[in-house]
Amino acid sequence: MSENTVTALFAEYGAARAAGRDDLADLIRDHAEAIDPALVDELDGFDYPAAA
Template sequence: MSPFILSDADLAATTELGAKRRERVTVADASGAYAASLIGEYLEARAGGRVDLMGLIRDHAYAIDPELLAELDGFDYPAAA
């Protein structure tokens, strides 16, 4: 889970400002933040050589959105010039 959403949830439970922030967060915003956090976790696992964790993240990414899995696959290809 994204740390931003968790922080917003904590804030929303106790303050009016937090409640307004939660009202403005769209599903697309939350999904994008979650996808970004998965990509970040994948990169950390890849950098650490954690093939087992990379596999788990890939399985989860595919369950969420197959296109997200394609983005993770893109890290193994060199950029086009």
């Protein structure tokens, strides 16, 4: 899987969440899980602030 694919997934997921489209965010999350289950953990932590 290319880095561009992962970057696009995160961009689309962030845009869906920002727009309040939880239905679309869930579809993107399902797609990410099909590509690589580890991506789901990263998406789950997407909205959490980074540790200082």
